[in-house]
Amino acid sequence: MAEAYALGKIGGFCHLYIGQEAVGTGAISVLREDDYVVTSYRDHGQALARGITPRAVMAELFGRSDGCSKGKGGSMHLFDRNTNFLGGHGIVGGHIPLATGVAFAIKYRGGDQVCLCFFGEAAVNNGAFHEALNMAALWKLPVIYVIENNRYGMGTALERASAINDIAERACSYDMPNEVVDGQDVFVVREAIARAVTRARKEHTPTLLEMRTYRFMGHSMSDAVSGTYRTKEELEEHMKRDPIMVLRGQMEELGDWNDESMTAMDREVREVVEDSWNFADNSPEPSGEALYENVLVDTTSDAEESAVAGD
């Protein structure tokens, strides 16, 4: 992806997920198909984990009409109705109330789905976060808020932005269950999410989880990996716990994995990426007509087909 960006295939802002993979994949792997995911702009990994095809994600990044948002959203706004992936959103914290609203709708319809909401640790200083959590706790809504604490809001360290460092404690204001979780271990992530999902489905209780992770790349493509707000040494220290390598170690210990299987998987991933790249490259640019489509819909409701029971 970094290569595609360098070649100008991908434009605009682009926020890589490298280093945080265990959070998105672990968390989403616990969900049912009819559950919902809402996330921020660092959304590529989560979109893939939710099941949007690599082709549709790559085509969106390339700004092509076969992209999951028809080339109109781009890197920060991946959407897919088929997998209940309710978007990548670009304003820090702005999407957290949306997750509360999705959970409100679940309760309204008497469903037992849950809504999973990802955001970075910088969002917990934002009013939208507090307003959303207060209502979710007040109304007992089935939503799981996942803080991806990668230590930096762009270039501002957590300690320089938040009055408390254990930010899971923010949930205490709302009497909401909360946990600090090792976000580099996919199994630990899964277990924490599973506990929260059970609470949400069975007791309609929201949860705040602080996943401690680390971003191995810059904030976005224009940001150097290290040197200004964090040192090379700090980065290297964190890279010792690369979530993919942690998983590899665990699997090797179990005897399910060896160098050969790693090489085979690498090859397979490379093939998927190449296929997605070629697909995206061959997908047409959005047409001139598309520019003016999807601003408004030209329909009105038909109460006869009211679907409160489901969507």
Next chain:
Amino acid sequence: MPVITYRDALNQALREEMQRDDRVFLMGEEVGVYQGAYKVSKGLLQEFGEMRVVDTPITELGFAGVGVGAAMVGLRPIIEFMTWNFALLAIDQVVNAAAKMLYMSGGQYPMPMVFRGPNGAALQLSAQHSQAWESWLAHIPGLKVVAPATPYDAKGLLKSAIRDDNPVIFLEGEMLYNTKGEVPEEDFMVPIGKAELKREGEHCTIVSHGKMVLVAMQVADQFAKEGINIDVVDLRTIRPMDVETIVTSVRKTNRAVVVEEGWEFCGVGAQVADYIQRECFDDLDAPVLRVHQADVPMPYAKAIEKAAKPDARKTVEAVKRVMYLNSD
């Protein structure tokens, strides 16, 4: 036909649409137990229960976002702002979320929701509580913006807004809630995007919307006594604007005055004047004039508050000027 208040007309629309469609719910501050800050939602909590008439904390950003989320997964929220002045706290949700969701998702997520509440100045509420937001909101592609002037239009347009699959901004007149008018009891709709020629004349056109339509009608009555007949165009919907009705009228009268509650700069009147200069350039006998709030925050003191507001006297002056009549 029954004569009811603007407030009760809105209440009827809410009740009828909530009866019609169980996906429709009302959410906002004081909408339930308190029965609405302006009593627009009177009796609804008792009829529909607390899952469909939802009292919120004072958290405009938060509950506007809750509405957007609920709309994404199939509900049809009506989000009430106690006044539009407070909606500034929620503007990220209105502009960045509701207005853009359909577009940036490539058409996957329509936003069938209404943001409603009182707009414009009342009496001596001073700067932070006396503002007309229509030009701000109408600036945004992806929103429809509606501002009814009469009880009939209030009911018919609110029903249309609730049934519309797009986000609709519904601007009620704070000073209009007690005004009365004929409103049919049966189910009727007023289409969004259609202006109404409320009074016919041949000498001058006044284009207006919301509360200022009442001023325009009063001014037209006054001129009629002198044999000057005025076309009064009530926009009813700001966006999409019914340009055809404006143009048809101005081609007939050759003169236009635009009256609005908001400030002059980048106001609704600027857009109307632009449509007129584009479509009626050769028909105009005078420049289009605008009547609006003085270019200051609204003061508290009665006399200067009055001086700041657009009113009948200022409208009469403007009409006289476009007709080249001797001014007082």
